[in-house]
Amino acid sequence: MKIKFALFCIACIWALPGFCQTYITNVTLVDVTQNKLLPARTVTITGDIISGIYPATVKIPGTATVINGEGKFLIPGLTDSHVHFFQSGGLYARPDALALQKYTPYDQEIAWTHQHMEDFLRRYTRAGITTVIDPGANFSYLAQRDTFANKSYAPAIYMAGPLLTTYEPEVYKNLKNEEPFNLFTNATEATNLLEGQLPHRPDFIKIWYIVLGKNKEEEAKKYQPAVKAIIDEAHKNHLRVAVHATERLTAQLAVESGCDYLVHEIEDEVVSTDFINLLKKNKVVLCPTLIVMDGYFGTYAQKKDYSYAELTQANPKQIGSISDLKHLGDTVLTGRYKAVGIARAKAAATTDSIRMVNLKKMADAGVIIAAGTDAGNIGTQHASSLFTELKTMQQAGMSNWQVIQSATINGAKAIGKDKEFGSIEKGKKADLVLLNGNPADQLDNLQKISLVINKGHVISPDTLIKETPLALVQRQLNAYNVRNVDAFLEPYADDVELYTFPDKLIGKGKENMRKQYSAFFERVPALHCEIQNRIIKGNTIIDHERVTGFGKGKQLDAIAIYHIENNKIKKVYFIE
Numbered sequence: 001m002k003i004k005f006a007l008f009c010i011a012c013i014w015a016l017p018g019f020c021q022t023y024i025t026n027v028t029l030v031d032v033t034q035n036k037l038l039p040a041r042t043v044t045i046t047g048d049i050i051s052g053i054y055p056a057t058v059k060i061p062g063t064a065t066v067i068n069g070e071g072k073f074l075i076p077g078l079t080d081s082h083v084h085f086f087q088s089g090g091l092y093a094r095p096d097a098l099a100l101q102k103y104t105p106y107d108q109e110i111a112w113t114h115q116h117m118e119d120f121l122r123r124y125t126r127a128g129i130t131t132v133i134d135p136g137a138n139f140s141y142l143a144q145r146d147t148f149a150n151k152s153y154a155p156a157i158y159m160a161g162p163l164l165t166t167y168e169p170e171v172y173k174n175l176k177n178e179e180p181f182n183l184f185t186n187a188t189e190a191t192n193l194l195e196g197q198l199p200h201r202p203d204f205i206k207i208w209y210i211v212l213g214k215n216k217e218e219e220a221k222k223y224q225p226a227v228k229a230i231i232d233e234a235h236k237n238h239l240r241v242a243v244h245a246t247e248r249l250t251a252q253l254a255v256e257s258g259c260d261y262l263v264h265e266i267e268d269e270v271v272s273t274d275f276i277n278l279l280k281k282n283k284v285v286l287c288p289t290l291i292v293m294d295g296y297f298g299t300y301a302q303k304k305d306y307s308y309a310e311l312t313q314a315n316p317k318q319i320g321s322i323s324d325l326k327h328l329g330d331t332v333l334t335g336r337y338k339a340v341g342i343a344r345a346k347a348a349a350t351t352d353s354i355r356m357v358n359l360k361k362m363a364d365a366g367v368i369i370a371a372g373t374d375a376g377n378i379g380t381q382h383a384s385s386l387f388t389e390l391k392t393m394q395q396a397g398m399s400n401w402q403v404i405q406s407a408t409i410n411g412a413k414a415i416g417k418d419k420e421f422g423s424i425e426k427g428k429k430a431d432l433v434l435l436n437g438n439p440a441d442q443l444d445n446l447q448k449i450s451l452v453i454n455k456g457h458v459i460s461p462d463t464l465i466k467e468t469p470l471a472l473v474q475r476q477l478n479a480y481n482v483r484n485v486d487a488f489l490e491p492y493a494d495d496v497e498l499y500t501f502p503d504k505l506i507g508k509g510k511e512n513m514r515k516q517y518s519a520f521f522e523r524v525p526a527l528h529c530e531i532q533n534r535i536i537k538g539n540t541i542i543d544h545e546r547v548t549g550f551g552k553g554k555q556l557d558a559i560a561i562y563h564i565e566n567n568k569i570k571k572v573y574f575i576e
Contacts, residue, residue: 002103022458023045024432026056027069029143030439032076032408033423035401037440042075045430048456052426058539060084068459070362072437072450075404075422077130077155078388079411082287082372085120085134085141085159086180088113089381091325096169097378098337103328106171110178117144119315119465120155122207123383126312126464128446130431130454133372133415135206135242135263139177142200151455153464156431158204158415160242161197164190164230165208166223167558187229194233201243204415205234206263209245209254220250228257240416248275257285262286263372263415265355276365285414287372288359293348295379296365300341303325304379306478307388309447311487314381316474322379323481327530327548360397366388369398370414371406396559400440407446408427453527469564473541476569480529483521489514493568500576532557539564 022045029038042060044052060066068482087093092104095191124132137159148154161182168183173351173537182197184190194205207230211219231241236257242261245251247268254262262279265288298304313318325334363369371393374386386407394404411421421429432453437445450458472491479487489510498507507513521527526549533544540563547556559575 003352021051021063022065022067022072022453022456023062024067024434024453025060026070026140027072027074027434028438029424030073030075030404031052031424031426032401032405035072035405037438038559041074042069043424043432045432045453045456046080048430050424050426050428050430050432055422061557065458067434067451069434071436073435074424074446075128075433075435075439075446076408076421077433077452077454078128078131078386078407079131079133079414079420079422079447080124080373080375080383080407081133081285081370081411081414082181082289082374083132083134083382084136084176084374084376085117086110086113086137087376087378088116088318089376089379089385090321091299091378092321093318093376093378096172098300098329099333102330103324110175114140114144116315117265118139118148118154120382121148121151121157122464123313123315124155125153125452125454125459126449126461127383127387128449128452129155130433130452130460131156131158131411131421132563133411134207135204135244135261136160136163136180138162138175138180142202145231147293150455150458152455153357155454156421156429158417159202160204160206161202162198163206163208163244164233165210166226167208167210167212175250184226187226190226190230191233193404194230198237200441202239202241204242204261204347205230207231207241207243207254207259209243209250209409211247211250216247217249220253221245224253224257225407227254227259231258241413252278255279255282258282260284260416261370264289264374266358267355270354271358271361273365276367279362280365283368285368285370285410286398287370287414288355288393289372289374289389290355290359290396291353291385291389292374292377293352294345294379295377295385296542297341297345297348299379300337301345302338302341305482305485306381308487309387310381310384310491311482311484312475312477312490313384316471316478319381320474320478320481323478323528326528327546346499356396359393363398363402368410368413369393369402369406370410370509371403372411372414387443387447390446392441400443403443404439404446467567469539469541469562470536472564472569473543476527477531477543481527483527484527485514485518485524488517491569493565493570496569497571499571499573501559506574526551 024043027044029041040056042054042058054179092109095106106352145157145159165181168181182193226245234241240260242263243254245254245261246264248266373383409422412418434451436448439445449461476491495511530546561573563571
């Protein structure tokens, strides 16, 4: 009788509104554990759990919600295994790297990132990224993380507290709950700091294993007892430990000390077979973060370029700020940064090559590779940067299947949750992406999203971000400044009209604009538009623009009036 009653209760629970069943029928499953496609499958979702995987011919109850998956591909939701929410991805995100506080005070940057965390989360989900791992936040963000736990639009967030570090930049000191670093000099200090994080319920612990000076080996070994003490104490509290270690020596010492996750690739030497075997023996996950330094050096050198996907999918304010160095008033400072960026980019060619070689070598040897971007750092945008990272991993020699694994099941392994999500299996979380193309054939198909299933909720990606007139105008400006004609035209209506104020028609239609601006972008390779002033009034935006790049100090000052209709720029009036 007790058994019957228990079964009845379970049946009642499944029947509740929050546990209605969804059937994705006749779809091809992307099996990331076996690296194969499974055609003609039907997947059932009950609540937020995958409740069954059946042949396409399974009988479907009349009460179920049905999604026709014919011709489509179902993959696990993607994971970006390395992001930082306390950083915006824009020019002012790291005052220790670019000292521009006189233009944007750091407290304003902190406030902006908190206010726009929801925006970033929505962009992650829209991109099919249903899990994000933040290895290094602060106490304020640990509290904010919890407010998104049950939101259908937000990916699952796994977050560390402040980085336990051997080095702390001055600019981050004394920020209290906003401080992203906890500095230690010995094992006792380190474990005390760790214990201070526990009440804030971090999902794991992060160590910033930075060694400076001429004798790095001596410095690294000096701090190893503290690193090991942190790892041991974290494990006692059932917390995994991630370590930032870009040198082979610090990485090896961290692994020998018991760490679980290396959040950067080794960049100072080609790794040996012994080192690879050490990682495999200890089941250490490695995240290569290949593109993040290009974000810095490209920004410094004022040569940072973005793809169409980045220009149309990233937060437009932050991606736009990257070009600010071209017009900030302190030209001595910006000139110095430009010179540093050019020099560092040249020097980084060797480092980049080593990291690419190491990634190929370790992936082929069976090291667990998790895809992550280090998003939030200057030039590396939240959400959109993952696809750039994946293509770069492919360029390093990883196969499409290896890359897909790195962004799904291996991301779950990074946080020790591969029994809960990361592959399409009965009993795992219903975090899924329905694609219009086969990602194993072309990685670009990861961006051809039909639907996102996040925490069991079926979401059309175009409903996640509310389009605004400001976003449309800023996106076209961002693309204008990097001369990407496709991204520049994306916010415009097909039948857009261009006028000389007040009413002289000078152009009509997007294709006509394409011809005009393609030639213009090619003719003026140093083109840059700076907004002097902006007025927003409902669906109308008025920009005072200053355009440079014509040579010999020439510039053009003009007023552009943008009228938005049906979420597109419909009319533009120019006043010169």
